[in-house]
Amino acid sequence: MKTSNPEKLHERLITLLLIFIFLLILISSLLPFQLAGSWAEIKTALLQQGKGGEMTLLDLVPYFDTVTERLLIFVPFGFLIHQKLIWRQPQHANAMSICLVVLVALGVEIAQAVISARHSRVLDFVLASAAGIVGIKLSIPVFHIFTRSAFDTTRRLLPGFLWLGNFLVVCICIAAIIPASADLGEWDCDYPLLVGNELTYDRPWQGKIRGVAIYPRELTASEIRNLSHIPMTPENISSRNAAEAIALYSFVTSGSNRTLVHNHTGPLLDLAKKTQDLGGPQLNGGALHFREPLLIKSTVPARAICNAIMASQAFTVETEIASNNLMQGGPARIISNSIDLENRNFTLGEEQGDLILRVRTPQNGSDGSNIPFETQGNALAGGWKHVIASYADGTAKFFIDGKEITMPLHYQEAFFLDTALSARTALAAGFLLFGMGVMASMLFHQRAPFAAAGMSISSTSLVPTISLLTVAIWLGRQLNPILVSAILLIPFLGFIFYRRLQRNFKSE
Secondary structure, eight states, X not given: OOOOHHHHHHHHHHHHHXXXXXXXXXXXXXXXXXXXOSHHHHHHHHHSBOGGGOBSSSOOOOOHHHHHHHHHHHHHHHXXXXXXXXXXXXXXXXXXXXXXXHHXXXXXXXXXXXXXXXXXXXXXXXXXXXXXXXXHXXXXXXXXXXXXXXXXXXXXXXXXXHHHHHHHHHHHHHHHHTTOOOOOTTOOTTOOEEESSOTTSOSOOOXXXXXXXXXXXXXXXXXXXXXXXXXXXXXXXXXHHHTTOSEEEEOXXXXXXXXXXXXXESSOEEESOTTSOXXXXXXXXXXXXXXXXXXXXXXXXXXXXXXXXXXXXEEEEEEEEEESOTTOOSOEEEEEEESSSSOEEEEEEEETTEEEEEEOBTTTBTTTOSSOEEOOSOTTOSSOEEEEEEEETTEEEEEETTEEOSOOEEGGGGSBTTBSOOHHHHHHHHHHHHHHHHHHHHHXXXXXXXXXXXXXXXXXXXXXXXHHHHHHHHHTOOOOHHHHHXXXXXXXXXXXXXXXHHHXXXXX
């Protein structure tokens, strides 16, 4: 039976959208690509533990990001598959659609173990399959209800769809611009200063430490070289004071072998649990030895340190340490200004023999872990190390024994188009903008030319751009010209695409 032009146009649009959604599934599920080198690696990825000790295959925790991703992608995928098949195989469309959704969901999980650094999980497969089936169930009444008159109904709803898409684009872009900052203005000054553990007592560090110094600025290269040759003992505090340390501590023994901390500058540090046995083995001639879980904690919040660093937008942490266990992780907390596992201002820790620095910024989140800065190659191997970690103007650096041991991390370079957009979110927003352009083109043919043009422009590119400019001015940010150009041009491409597609049908 020959189909009418509107039905043919509908089917072709469904095909194109289905291709786009399928590509989006592949990109969002498999990035970053990391081809497994052997069957043993695949087996490990499927059956053994992943990062943080969580089971990869049988982990039953429904992570928010995963659930959201599956709903946003597989519901429209199931809907479009059913819409496509019902035109060709109406009697078997339901069963075939369910089979295809399940196969794609299964294929994605297997591919994550073989060609991706992502983890395969049974729960993710179930979520994807269920979301796809929901999309199929939504498609069934749509097909039966939407006849030729439904095309007219859809066109009448186009302005509402456009403004809904407009709202989503504005929300996505504003949510991406607000955290696109590497400043230190959101620190919480009620957090204590910690040494050797987290306040929750579940991130203990094993090693020896001679001293700690914190500065509200980035030390110069000459200062770093000089300090690296001066032990962090009480008789050497003058050089640290001259460098304007706002916190300075050394760890020595008294005659009774009970003194833990010499507080030279900064909030008072003391043992968190007085009942713990600290005799003999914990103290070792001018150094505090963390053999068992131990926490040194400031008796008051480190407000002076926090306020000074927020005012200068820079800080340096200096310490002299020796790791006892190059396999410890978490990261194990060496020095931290935090309240629990998810809320910190900064943390200097150890992860399997390497240093890791977490800094709280709008971009990095409340725990500072979105873009971690760490060394490579067991930097703490070989005994005592003089360590300096600094952060200034969005750039983090590590120095060991006076030498910079890794390339600086420029947090601004980690931004995508000067926003906090991930590649997947940017791709989804691009598809949304393209679809809005298509809807604007459909609307263009229903109204008088000037009215249609005004509505099409105002409900696609203009409002998001004005909203972004307003937010950027309010926050004092500069918008990336590529981002603005994309918001303006992608809907235009969708507009032109639909007009060309419609002309092709008219010529047939």
